[in-house]
Amino acid sequence: MDKIPILRMGNFLLVTIQVDLYDRLALNLEADLVQMVSKTNARGVLIDISAVSIVDSFMGRIIGNIASMSKIMDAETVVVGMQPAVAITLIELGLPLKGVHTALNVERGMDLLKSMIGTTEEESEAEEYDDYLAE
C-alpha cells in the first residue's frame, strides 16, 4: 500500500506529494495528517503540490478538509507550488479552494506559516502556552 510521508520540522509538518493520487491515498493522507498534528502538537502544515499535475474535485475537497480539520486542531495549513495549469483548471471546474491558504513556493509558504502562527521556533513551550491562554 502506498503511503505519503509526513516530515516533522520544528512546529511544522511537511508533506510533499510526489505521486499520482488516487482517492484512497488522498483519504489516508487526510487521516494521517490530522493524527500527526495531534501527536506532534504541530502548529502548521505545509503541503507541497508542485509535482501534482491533476487536482480534481475530490482532491480539492481533501485539501479543503485537511485545512479545516487542522484549523480546529489549532494548526494552520498552507498549500504551495500549484502548477499554473492546475490553477486554471480548478477555477473553471468551479473549485476556488476558499479557506485554504496558498503560497507560490515552499519558502514563501514557510514565511506565511510563521507569520500566521506568530511565534518563532526558538520560543519555549511555556511561552506558547501563554499565547494559547491569551487567545
Added chain:
Amino acid sequence: MIISLSKDNIQVVKEQDVVLLRNRVKEVAVKIKMGLVNQTKLITAASELLRNMLRYGGGGFCLIEIVSKGRDNGVRLTFNDKGPGIADLSLAMKDGYSTGRSLGLGLPGAKRLVNEFDLKSKVGEGTTVMILKWANG
C-alpha cells in the same frame, strides 16, 4: 464530420485504474500536441467522470480516441457503465447537486472543462458520457 483515427478501449474496475487511464489520456494528448493547460483540463474532466463511473456505475469501460475534423485534432473519451443510470439528467448537471457525499461538481465541472459533452442515461441500463477536447480548443 468527425473521423476517428485511433481507438483504445480500457476497462476501469478499481481506483488504481484511474491513474493508469489518466496516463493513457495524457499520452494521446501529447501525441496530438495538445497544450499543457488543455491537457490538464481534459485529464481533470476524465478523472471526474471516472470517479462517477466507479462510484455510481460500479466500473465500466473508457474508450479513448484520437479524432479529427478538418484540420483540427482532438481527443474523444467515452465512458460507458452498466450501473443504475441517472433518473434526472438536468438535476445531475446542476452545480452542487450530489446523491453521494461529494461537492456535486463532477458532471457540470467536467462539462465546463471540455469542448463537447454528451450525457446519455437510462435508468436500470447504464450511463454513457462522451467528452471531446480539441488540441487548440
